[in-house]
Amino acid sequence: MTPLARQYFEQLDKHDQLAPMREKFCLEEGLVYLDGNSLGVLPRATANHISQVVTQQWGNGLIRSWNTHQWMEKPTKLGDKVAQLIGSKKAQVLVCDTTSVNIFKLAAAAVKMRPGRSKLITEIGNFATDLYLLQGLAKLLGNKVEVIALPREQVLSAIDEDTALVLLTHVHFKTGAMWDMASVTQMTQKKGSLMMWDLSHSVGAMPINLDEINVDLAVGCTYKYLNGGPGSPAFLYVAAQHQDLFEQPLTGWLGHAKPFDFEDDYQGAAGIQQAMCGTPPVLANAALEVALNLMLSVDMHLVRVKSQLMGNLFIQLIQQRCPQFGVESPTDDEQRGSHVSLAHTQGYAIMQALIARNIIGDFRAPKTLRFGFTPLYLRYVDLWDTVEALEDIMLQESWNQPEFLHRQAVT
Numbered sequence: 001m002t003p004l005a006r007q008y009f010e011q012l013d014k015h016d017q018l019a020p021m022r023e024k025f026c027l028e029e030g031l032v033y034l035d036g037n038s039l040g041v042l043p044r045a046t047a048n049h050i051s052q053v054v055t056q057q058w059g060n061g062l063i064r065s066w067n068t069h070q071w072m073e074k075p076t077k078l079g080d081k082v083a084q085l086i087g088s089k090k091a092q093v094l095v096c097d098t099t100s101v102n103i104f105k106l107a108a109a110a111v112k113m114r115p116g117r118s119k120l121i122t123e124i125g126n127f128a129t130d131l132y133l134l135q136g137l138a139k140l141l142g143n144k145v146e147v148i149a150l151p152r153e154q155v156l157s158a159i160d161e162d163t164a165l166v167l168l169t170h171v172h173f174k175t176g177a178m179w180d181m182a183s184v185t186q187m188t189q190k191k192g193s194l195m196m197w198d199l200s201h202s203v204g205a206m207p208i209n210l211d212e213i214n215v216d217l218a219v220g221c222t223y224k225y226l227n228g229g230p231g232s233p234a235f236l237y238v239a240a241q242h243q244d245l246f247e248q249p250l251t252g253w254l255g256h257a258k259p260f261d262f263e264d265d266y267q268g269a270a271g272i273q274q275a276m277c278g279t280p281p282v283l284a285n286a287a288l289e290v291a292l293n294l295m296l297s298v299d300m301h302l303v304r305v306k307s308q309l310m311g312n313l314f315i316q317l318i319q320q321r322c323p324q325f326g327v328e329s330p331t332d333d334e335q336r337g338s339h340v341s342l343a344h345t346q347g348y349a350i351m352q353a354l355i356a357r358n359i360i361g362d363f364r365a366p367k368t369l370r371f372g373f374t375p376l377y378l379r380y381v382d383l384w385d386t387v388e389a390l391e392d393i394m395l396q397e398s399w400n401q402p403e404f405l406h407r408q409a410v411t
């Protein structure tokens with residue numbers, strides 16, 4: 001393999017159709033941000049829009065703005081925007097709550113839709129909240145259902161006629177390994193089980209076709225590749241064919257058929273609206289709306305192609321220049337999401353040394369260094385510069401200093 005040169009990366013940037021998108025984001029000069037898979041970058045238009053919503057809609061409009069600015073309709077309006085990113089028709093997606101809460105609502109609804117079935121199947125090493133929420137649900141139901149968490153290779157063969165739900169994360173948060181959504185969904189449904197996908201690490205990074213694949217349920221996060229801002233509300237998807245039988249347990253007033261009648265007895269709204277619980281976060285929704293509009297202005301196929309190439313080039317550079325790192329992610333880009341994970345026993349300190357050089361990735365215990373590739377605001381030269389810095393850190397052993405070895409609360 002001929003060694004790559006920086007000029008090659010400069011040329012790629014010159015011909016990159018997505019390059020102009022970088023201008024739409026606030027990125028400090030000299031910063032290389034490889035953590036957009038964990039917290040996306042602030043779009044330039046967000047601060048102004050929020051400021052307007054605060055001063056005009058809230059400040060001047062006050063309570064009238066619920067109607068004049070359709071604050072109450074944002075969960076469905078934004079849901080329809082997310083729908084376009086995940087291959088869903090309208091009225092199947094709602095923007096509300098957190099991914100964690102939405103997993104609980106949909107998993108509980110799935111158990112009701114598959115009466116008599118006792119298994120909730122998921123993967124060992126799935127994102128912790130996905131596992132915890134299923135465990136909490138099983139406990140609440142008096143262990144009438146059981147969580148079966150298995151190593152990745154054993155998940156598919158465990159799905160049987162007693163399985164109510166299979167919950168998997170499309171792109172694994174640590175390794176970046178990607179499930180084949182179509183075939184797994186098909187295998188699950190062949191046993192009469194429901195399929196729920198957690199799209200937290202894939203939405204905004206690649207095209208997704210939930211309707212075409214006939215997925216039952218899905219959830220996902222909006223502060224990662226979608227750039228909605230820290231703690232921005234999550235989304236949930238309930239396929240139209242399930243909405244009649246869909247009954248979620250957090251029966252708050254805004255999921256009621258007529259919330260403003262304030263009746264004493266709960267009666268769920270028709271359609272996706274029933275997945276609502278309480279009052280929508282108006283300011284967070286305002287930030288998310290700007291971010292979604294930005295994402296909807298690009299061709300998701302271009303995003304995926306750039307992300308795959310970035311991952312491939314990064315792995316190639318690491319293999320050439322930093323062979324002391326193991327590559328934890330699939331090297332086949334068809335089986336990989338939009339981040340690449342490297343393994344090293346000193347991973348934490350090495351990442352801290354990199355961050356001290358203004359190159360930000362993150363660390364996941366016990367030894368994973370994660371590098372997220374977000375095609376809207378990353379340049380190909382950023383990859384080159386990152387590996388150059390990493391090579392230098394390893395050669396100089398500059399990670400081996402007390403300030404880099406001390407572990408902070410959030411990694």
Ligand SMILES: *Cc1c(COP(=O)(O)O)cnc(C)c1O
Nearest residue numbers: 098099100127169173198200221
């Ligand atoms: C980020 C992420 C979440 C986040 O859940 P929150 O409720 O927003 O904290 C959930 N699942 C997966 C797979 C994630 O990557």
